[in-house]
Structure formats: structure tokens, C-alpha cells
Amino acid sequence: MAQYSRLDGVFAAVSDPTRRAVLRRLGTGPASIGELAAPFGMALPSFMKHIGYLEKTGLITTRKTGRVRVCTLERASFDAIESWLSEQRGIWAGRTDRLEQFVTAADPDTRLDTETLS
Amino acid sequence: MAQYSRLDGVFAAVSDPTRRAVLRRLGTGPASIGELAAPFGMALPSFMKHIGYLEKTGLITTRKTGRVRVCTLERASFDAIESWLSEQRGIWAGRTDRLEQFVTAADPDTRLDTETLS
DNA sequence: GGCTAACTTAGCCGCATGGCTCAGTATTCA
DNA sequence: TGAATACTGAGCCATGCGGCTAAGTTAGCC
Numbered sequence: 001m002a003q004y005s006r007l008d009g010v011f012a013a014v015s016d017p018t019r020r021a022v023l024r025r026l027g028t029g030p031a032s033i034g035e036l037a038a039p040f041g042m043a044l045p046s047f048m049k050h051i052g053y054l055e056k057t058g059l060i061t062t063r064k065t066g067r068v069r070v071c072t073l074e075r076a077s078f079d080a081i082e083s084w085l086s087e088q089r090g091i092w093a094g095r096t097d098r099l100e101q102f103v104t105a106a107d108p109d110t111r112l113d114t115e116t117l118s
Numbered sequence: 119m120a121q122y123s124r125l126d127g128v129f130a131a132v133s134d135p136t137r138r139a140v141l142r143r144l145g146t147g148p149a150s151i152g153e154l155a156a157p158f159g160m161a162l163p164s165f166m167k168h169i170g171y172l173e174k175t176g177l178i179t180t181r182k183t184g185r186v187r188v189c190t191l192e193r194a195s196f197d198a199i200e201s202w203l204s205e206q207r208g209i210w211a212g213r214t215d216r217l218e219q220f221v222t223a224a225d226p227d228t229r230l231d232t233e234t235l236s
Numbered sequence: 237g238g239c240t241a242a243c244t245t246a247g248c249c250g251c252a253t254g255g256c257t258c259a260g261t262a263t264t265c266a
Numbered sequence: 267t268g269a270a271t272a273c274t275g276a277g278c279c280a281t282g283c284g285g286c287t288a289a290g291t292t293a294g295c296c
Contacts, residue, residue, distance in 0.1 A: 011133035015126055016284085020202075027209035034242065044243070046285050053283090067242050067293040075210060081203060084138075085196065091145035092193060134254085152272060162273070164255050171253090185263040185272050 009057035010080050018042070019050050026060060026073035033062075033069045127175035128198050136160070137168050144178060144191035151180075151187045 013019055022036055037047040051071065054060045058077045062069050131137055140154055155165040169189065172178045176195045180187050 005135055007138065008133055008135060011129050012283095014202075015129035015133055017126060018284090020125070023206065024209060027206055028212075032242085042284095043286060045245080045287085048244075049284070064243090067291095069243070078203065078206065081199065084132075085199060085203070088141065088145055088196065091142060092191075094146075130253095136254090150272085160254095161256060163257085163275080166274075167254070182273090185261095187273070 006058070006080055007084055010059065010077060013053050013057045013059055014081070016050065018047075019054055022050065022054065022071075023059060023073065026071060030070050030072045033071065036071060124176075124198055125202055128177065128195060131171050131175045131177055132199070134168065136165075137172055140168065140172065140189075141177060141191065144189060148188050148190045151189065154189060 014023070018040060021039070025031060025036060025039075033044075033048070033051060036051070037044055040047060051060070051062065055062055055071075058074055060071050060073055062071045064070075132141070136158060139157070143149060143154060151162075151166070151169060154169070155162060158165060169178070169180065173180055173189075176192055178189050178191055180189045182188075
């Protein structure tokens with residue numbers, strides 16, 4: 001059991017203030033590592049871990065051009081959170097059937113997470 | 119500042135599949151610790167840690183009656199997630215001013231210049 | 237070629253998380 | 267009263283996170 005859901009990673013990634021700040025900045029457009037790291041009084045390797053985490057969970061993508069790595073926000077990955085919220089709210093409303101739309105339309109991980117409980 | 123910490127905790131709490139399952143179950147109504155723990159092949163003290171975490175972050179409240187502790191979902195605490203999503207989407211849309219209502223104590227990174235997109 | 241900028245890799249450290257067991261406490265029930 | 271139920275507390279352990287430094291690599295420029 002304990003199947004890993006995409007949600008695990010997404011929520012964990014978003015639980016850190018540094019990473020949320022990065023996501024916020026990337027919401028305005030792509031940026032390089034150095035540019036993103038500048039506002040934080042943090043060693044670059046430390047900052048890179050955050051970037052690596054965000055990329056691993058699919059919240060951002062990166063591409064290296066020359067010696068500069070550019071990060072781009074992946075807006076679609078936020079849908080997992082939205083879906084989860086909708087699911088939860090659907091349960092509160094007492095109509096689980098309704099959210100089948102969201103869940104089945106989402107990625108396999110979300111489905112897995114759903115059937116973990118029942 | 120320091121209004122983050124709530125989001126930190128909420129997202130961290132929600133990043134665990136066991137805890138999400140608990141939240142889902144509690145969405146249908148209050149339940150005792152034992153009742154909640156039953157579906158998981160987990161020692162009770164381990165499970166209690168999850169409950170403690172959920173309570174600490176305000177996602178649930180608990181009350182002990184006799185020897186049974188009953189847990190209740192605190193729906194309002196989900197608003198923090200909703201607000202954060204709204205903020206993020208607001209940034210994508212290029213209008214930060216609008217979401218000032220939600221995020222009052224945001225940090226300096228929230229500001230951005232209106233350029234691309236409407 | 238040689239210098240600098242922009243990462244990148246390797247490795248260390250302290251603390252928190254998520255699991256466990258082995259008791260202990262407090263109700264409830266026969 | 268005594269046993270069973272339902273937690274609760276203490277403490278151990280492995281892993282992972284978030285920070286650091288030091289050294290290496292690659293690209294761009296004079």
C-alpha cells in the first residue's frame with residue numbers, strides 16, 4: 001500500500017516558503033537560476049535543491065541554454081491541487097459521485113490516492 | 119510577515135496520503151481515533167502522530183469524551199489553500215492588485231510589473 | 237589561452253518525519 | 267473489584283530535508 005501520489009510531491013514542494021516564492025516569481029514568466037536565487041540569502045547549492053524538488057514534482061521545467069538554466073512554471077501541475085480541493089469539497093457536500101468527473105479525468109496518481117481510502 | 123507558517127503547516131500536513139485519507143473520511147462527519155485508524159495497518163501511536171499534526175495545523179479539532187477522542191474536520195482551514203491558489207492564478211493573469219483582499223500580509227515577492235498579458 | 241560567470245557535484249551537519257515497541261493511564265463494563 | 271477498551275507517553279531508529287562549504291565543469295569573452 002501507501003502508493004505514492006503525485007499529490008504527495010506537489011503538496012510537499014509547495015509547503016516550503018522559498019519554493020512558493022519561486023513559483024510566485026515564475027508566475028510572471030521564465031527566469032534563470034541566478035535570477036531566481038538572488039532574493040534569497042542562500043548558497044546556490046542549497047537553492048538548487050529547491051529547484052530540483054520543484055522540477056522533480058513537475059511544478060516547473062528547466063532548460064539549459066549555454067551556461068544558463070532557465071526555469072518555467074508548469075501551470076497544469078496546479079490542477080492536482082485544484083482537483084483535490086474539489087474532491088474534498090464534494091465530499092463535504094455529500095455527493096461523491098459528482099467529483100468522479102474530476103478524479104477520472106485527472107492523472108492515474110490521483111485515482112490511486114482516491115482508492116486508498118473508500 | 120510570518121503569515122506563511124500557516125501555509126507551511128497546512129501544505130505539509132496535506133502532503134501525506136494517510137493524513138489526506140483521514141481528512142477525506144472526516145469530510146463525511148466526525149469520527150473517533152480508533153475508527154479513523156482502523157483502515158491503516160499502523161500502530162496506534164504512529165497514527166496518533168498524524169492526528170496530532172492535523173490538529174496542530176488546525177485542519178481538524180479533537181475533543182475527548184470519556185475514553186474516546188472524537189475528531190472533527192475544520193473546513194475553514196482549507197481556505198488557506200484556496201487563497202494561495204487564487205493568488206497564484208491571479209499572478210498568472212497579471213493582476214496582483216485584485217487579490218490583495220486575500221493576501222494582505224504577503225511578502226515583497228508578490229509584486230510584479232504588468233507587462234505581458236492584459 | 238586564460239579569466240570569469242553560472243551553475244553542478246560531493247559531502248557534511250542538525251533536525252524533523254514517520255514508523256516501531258513497550259509500557260502507562262483512564263473509562264467502561266461484567 | 268477486576269478486566270477490557272481506548273488512548274497516551276516515552277523513547278528508539280532510519281530516512282529525508284534544508285542548510286552549509288569546497289571543489290569541479292562548462293560557456294562566454296578579451
